[in-house]
Amino acid sequence: MFCKLSSALFLVTTMTNERIGDAQFYICSCFMTDNIFLEDYKLHVRFMTEDQFRREYESISKEVDRRLCLAETSLNRAAVIKNTYRPLHPHVYHLQETFLAPEFKHIVKYCQSQNVTLKSLSDLLAKETAPRVYRFPVFNKSFCADLLNELEHFERSAAPKGRPNTMNNYGILLSELGFDQGFVTPLREQYLHPLASVLYPDCGGHCLDSHRAFVVKYDIKEDLDLSYHYDNAEVTLNVSLGRDFTEGNLYFGDMRQVPLNETECSEIKHRAGEGILHRGQHMHGALPISSGQRWNLIIWMRSSQERNKLCPMCNRKPVLVEGEGFADGFTRRSTRLLADFCELT
Ligand SMILES: [Fe+2]
Numbered sequence: 001m002f003c004k005l006s007s008a009l010f011l012v013t014t015m016t017n018e019r020i021g022d023a024q025f026y027i028c029s030c031f032m033t034d035n036i037f038l039e040d041y042k043l044h045v046r047f048m049t050e051d052q053f054r055r056e057y058e059s060i061s062k063e064v065d066r067r068l069c070l071a072e073t074s075l076n077r078a079a080v081i082k083n084t085y086r087p088l089h090p091h092v093y094h095l096q097e098t099f100l101a102p103e104f105k106h107i108v109k110y111c112q113s114q115n116v117t118l119k120s121l122s123d124l125l126a127k128e129t130a131p132r133v134y135r136f137p138v139f140n141k142s143f144c145a146d147l148l149n150e151l152e153h154f155e156r157s158a159a160p161k162g163r164p165n166t167m168n169n170y171g172i173l174l175s176e177l178g179f180d181q182g183f184v185t186p187l188r189e190q191y192l193h194p195l196a197s198v199l200y201p202d203c204g205g206h207c208l209d210s211h212r213a214f215v216v217k218y219d220i221k222e223d224l225d226l227s228y229h230y231d232n233a234e235v236t237l238n239v240s241l242g243r244d245f246t247e248g249n250l251y252f253g254d255m256r257q258v259p260l261n262e263t264e265c266s267e268i269k270h271r272a273g274e275g276i277l278h279r280g281q282h283m284h285g286a287l288p289i290s291s292g293q294r295w296n297l298i299i300w301m302r303s304s305q306e307r308n309k310l311c312p313m314c315n316r317k318p319v320l321v322e323g324e325g326f327a328d329g330f331t332r333r334s335t336r337l338l339a340d341f342c343e344l345t
Contacts, residue, residue: 033046033047033048034046071323071324071327072324073162074162074173074175074176074324075324076160077159077160077161077162077176078175078176078177078178080159080160081159081160081176081177081178082178084158084159085154085157085159085177087150087153087154088149088150088153089146089147089149089150089153091146092143092146092147092150092183093178093179093182093183094182094183095182095183095186095187098140098143099139099140099143100138100139100140100143100191101136101137101138101139101140101273103136103137104136104137104138104139104191104275107121107124107125107136107195108190108191108194108195110124111194111195111197111198112194116198117198118198118199121195121198121199122134122199128266128268128276129266129267129268130252130266130268130278130282132199132200132278132279132282133252133268133276133277133278133282134199134276134277134278135268135271135274135275135276135277136274136275136277137273137274137275138237138239138273138274138275139239139241139273140273141272141273144241144242144272144273145242147241147297148241148242148243148295151172151215151295154172154177155172162176164214164215164216164298165214167226167227167229168214168216168217168223168226169222169223170216170217170218170219170222170223171214171215171216171217172214172215173214174213174214174215174297175212175213175325175326179213180213180325180326184211184213184299185211187299188208188211188299188301192208192235192237192277192299192301193208193301195277196208196235196277196301199277200234200235200279203234203235203279203280203281203303203306204234204235204302204303204305204306204307205234205235205303207303207304207305207306208234208235208301208302208303209302209303209304209305209329210301210302210304210326210329211233211299211300211301211302211326211329212232212233212299212300212302212326212328212329213297213298213299213300214297214298215241215295215296215297215298216295216296216298217293217294217295218245218248218286218289218293218294218295219289219292219293219294220289220290220291220292220293224248224288224289225248225285225286225287225288225289226285226286227285228253228260228283228284228285229283229284229285230256230280230281230282230283230284230312231280231281231300232280232300232302232312232313232328233280233300233301233302233312234279234280234301234302234303234306234307234312235277235278235279235280235301236277236278236279236280236298236299236300236301237275237276237277237297237298237299237301238250238275238276238277238278238296238297238298239273239274239275239276239296239297239298240270240271240272240273240274240275240294240295240296241272241273241295241296241297242272242273242294242295243292243293243294243295244292244293245289245291245292245293245294246289246290246291246292247287247288247289247290247291248270248286248287248288248289248290248294249267249268249269249270249286249287250267250268250269250270250276250284250285250286250287251265251266251267251268251284251285251286251287252265252266252268252278252282252283252284253265253282253283253284254282254283255279255281255282255283256281256282256283258283260283263283267287270294270296280300280301280312281312302326302328302329303329304329304330304331307328307329307330308330308331311330318330320332
């Protein structure tokens with residue numbers, strides 16, 4: 001591979017620039033180094049020197065190794081947390097109706113009524129400029145404060161912490177901290193599933209059966225923003241938990257099949273206690289905060305029925321590898337004895 005690239009580099013650097021009339025046209029030198037497509041690997045790479053290329057390739061191989069051990073290391077961390085960490089607010093681990101905003105309970109009840117339609121439900125929810133993105137209050141302020149205090153207490157503890165995903169460097173995986181069974185699962189099953197069934201039946205919203213939940217933290221001295229991306233989810237709920245911050249709006253483009261240069265983005269402001277519900281494949285990102293600290297609870301909700309047909313990350317028929325817990329939400333056939341992840345991602 002190095003020989004091929006070095007020869008290509010030599011050929012391009014010996015090319016002469018072109019003269020048309022009085023104007024002389026040039027190419028940018030990045031043409032020789034950046035965005036080099038390796039046909040054999042179907043991959044774009046950057047090649048400055050052989051040393052740089054080897055260094056960057058090594059970091060990719062480290063990431064692959066990390067992913068291979070992910071389930072085991074996560075289970076080990078969860079076991080250590082369970083044995084050593086003493087929560088500050090044990091009550092926040094068990095979902096109670098009193099945590100929820102009255103408007104949210106009303107919306108969910110309406111979704112379960114016989115006469116609900118997409119239009120009548122949309123009329124109940126706040127209008128956002130991005131298509132099929134909905135905002136509504138989820139938690140009351142005192143629950144948000146208790147949850148934040150609990151998360152900060154965990155952060156200060158000596159307990160081991162995993163990264164929520166490859167894009168966020170700061171945050172907490174809620175399954176490792178013990179929030180799944182008593183909090184996230186009932187929130188998904190009893191409250192979010194009825195909503196998603198009406199809003200996103202075409203994207204698996206009517207058959208959500210697993211999730212991955214985490215809290216992300218943005219701080220002026222840590223992560224400031226999040227690049228444009230899509231989620232490994234059929235439906236995502238993103239709830240702002242507070243603290244005080246300025247800027248840091250969420251922005252939405254189009255679905256992942258549409259290139260960014262053909263997309264018009266719209267911004268949505270975070271408000272503490274309020275959730276933003278959207279399709280996982282709807283491209284989005286977070287603008288940088290300009291001061292303070294911002295915490296958000298993210299729930300990636302998954303439908304095995306939907307993703308078993310096509311992996312949302314590689315867009316191919318999933319080839320399954322056994323995983324732990326909800327893994328990446330794939331299942332074999334219709335029986336859900338084991339959750340799996342797709343080895344193509
Ligand atoms: Fe996201």
